[in-house]
Amino acid sequence: MRSLRIRRVRKGMSLKHAQGSKAAMRVGVPRALMFYRYYPFLKMLLEGFGCEVVASPPTNLRIMGMGTDLCVDDICVAVKALFGHVRHLEGEVDAVLVPRLVSVEKKDYDTFTCPKLIAAPDMVRFSFPHLPPPLEFVVDVKKAPFWWGCLRLGRRLGVSLRGIARSYAAATREQRRFEDLQREGLLPEDALKRMENGNDGPPPAYASAERDVTVAVVGHPYLLGDPLVSKRLIHWLDSSGARVLASTMLSRRDLEREARKLPDLSWSYEWELLAAASHFMEADGVDGVIYLTSFGCGPDSLVTEMVRREVPNPHGRALLDLVLDEHSAESGVRTRAEAFVDLLRHRKRARSREVEKR
Numbered sequence: 001m002r003s004l005r006i007r008r009v010r011k012g013m014s015l016k017h018a019q020g021s022k023a024a025m026r027v028g029v030p031r032a033l034m035f036y037r038y039y040p041f042l043k044m045l046l047e048g049f050g051c052e053v054v055a056s057p058p059t060n061l062r063i064m065g066m067g068t069d070l071c072v073d074d075i076c077v078a079v080k081a082l083f084g085h086v087r088h089l090e091g092e093v094d095a096v097l098v099p100r101l102v103s104v105e106k107k108d109y110d111t112f113t114c115p116k117l118i119a120a121p122d123m124v125r126f127s128f129p130h131l132p133p134p135l136e137f138v139v140d141v142k143k144a145p146f147w148w149g150c151l152r153l154g155r156r157l158g159v160s161l162r163g164i165a166r167s168y169a170a171a172t173r174e175q176r177r178f179e180d181l182q183r184e185g186l187l188p189e190d191a192l193k194r195m196e197n198g199n200d201g202p203p204p205a206y207a208s209a210e211r212d213v214t215v216a217v218v219g220h221p222y223l224l225g226d227p228l229v230s231k232r233l234i235h236w237l238d239s240s241g242a243r244v245l246a247s248t249m250l251s252r253r254d255l256e257r258e259a260r261k262l263p264d265l266s267w268s269y270e271w272e273l274l275a276a277a278s279h280f281m282e283a284d285g286v287d288g289v290i291y292l293t294s295f296g297c298g299p300d301s302l303v304t305e306m307v308r309r310e311v312p313n314p315h316g317r318a319l320l321d322l323v324l325d326e327h328s329a330e331s332g333v334r335t336r337a338e339a340f341v342d343l344l345r346h347r348k349r350a351r352s353r354e355v356e357k358r
C-alpha cells in the first residue's frame with residue numbers, strides 16, 4: 001500500500017497528517033448502512049489514496065447500546081447502529097468516512113434515497129462535534145456521475161488526478177467481485193468474509209438447493225447483513241433446514257424486469273425491495289417470503305403495504321413481515337423463523353398429498 005503524505009484535509013481540522021506526518025491517515029468506516037453495499041469499493045479506493053482503512057467490528061450489544069443512547073427513541077435501528085459504530089471508532093482513527101447517498105439512479109422521474117441516508121454525514125457531524133467532520137463520499141448521480149464523488153474525496157485528501165483514476169479503477173473491480181459473489185448466492189457478510197480471506201471455499205449451507213424448503217428474505221442489506229440487528233434470522237432459517245435466498249442476491253436486470261409490473265417509486269432502495277418481493281413471489285422453487293423492516297422506518301412502512309397490496313402473488317405464497325428494532329429479542333425472531341419454516345413444510349406436504357390423490 002502506497003503511503004501518502006496527506007495534506008491539510010480541511011481548514012481547522014486537527015489531524016496529525018495536517019501537521020505533516022508521513023504516517024498513513026487512519027480512516028474508520030462504520031459497519032452500518034452503506035457499509036453493506038460499498039465497503040469493498042471504499043476500502044480499495046481509500047487504500048489507493050494512501051489511507052489505512054479501519055472497519056468497525058460486527059455490531060455487538062455494546063455498540064448497539066451506545067447508538068441507542070445517542071439517538072432519539074423513534075429513529076430506525078439502522079441509524080442507531082451507525083451512531084454506535086462511530087462512537088466505537090472514536091479515538092481509534094483520524095477521521096470517519098460516512099457516505100452520503102442522495103440519488104443512485106437516473107430515471108425519467110425524480111428518485112432519491114431515504115432522508116437519513118442523504119443526511120447521514122450531517123447527523124454524525126452534529127452529534128459528534130468534538131470529532132473532525134466526517135469524510136464524505138457523495139453519490140448524487142442525477143447531478144454528477146458516480147466517479148465525481150471519488151474525485152471530490154480524492155482531491156480533499158490531496159491525491160493526484162492520476163492516483164484517483166487508478167484507485168477508482170481498482171475499486172470498481174473490487175466492487176464487481178463483491179457483487180458477483182452475492183449474485184452467486186452469498187449474503188453480504190459472507191461475501192465480505194470471502195473477499196477478506198481470499199479463498200473460494202464451499203458454498204454456505206443455507207445456499208444448498210438440496211433443502212426441502214426455500215425461504216426468500218427481502219430487506220435492506222444493512223438489516224439482512226447485520227446478525228445482531230436481524231437477530232440472526234438467517235442463522236435460524238438455516239438451522240431449521242431451509243434454503244435461504246435474499247434480495248441482495250438479485251441483479252439489477254432481475255429487478256428491472258420485475259419493476260415493469262409495479263407502480264413507480266421514487267425511493268430507489270425501496271423500489272429495489274418492492275421489485276425483489278415481486279420476483280420471489282413468482283420465482284420457481286420459492287416457498288415463502290419474509291419481508292424484513294426496521295421499526296421507525298417511514299419508507300418501509302409504506303412499502304410493506306405495497307408488498308401486500310400491489311405485488312402479484314399468483315401462487316398464494318406465504319408472506320411474513322418481520323419488524324426489527326433494538327429491543328427485538330433473538331428468541332422472538334427464532335420462534336417466528338422456525339414456525340414459518342414449519343408452516344411452509346406443512347403446506348408443501350399437504351399440496352403433494354393432494355396431487356397424489358388426484
Ligand code: SF4
Nearest residue numbers: 076078114116294297
Ligand atoms: S430506509 Fe428506513 S431503515 Fe433505512 S435508513 Fe432510512 S429510515 Fe432507516
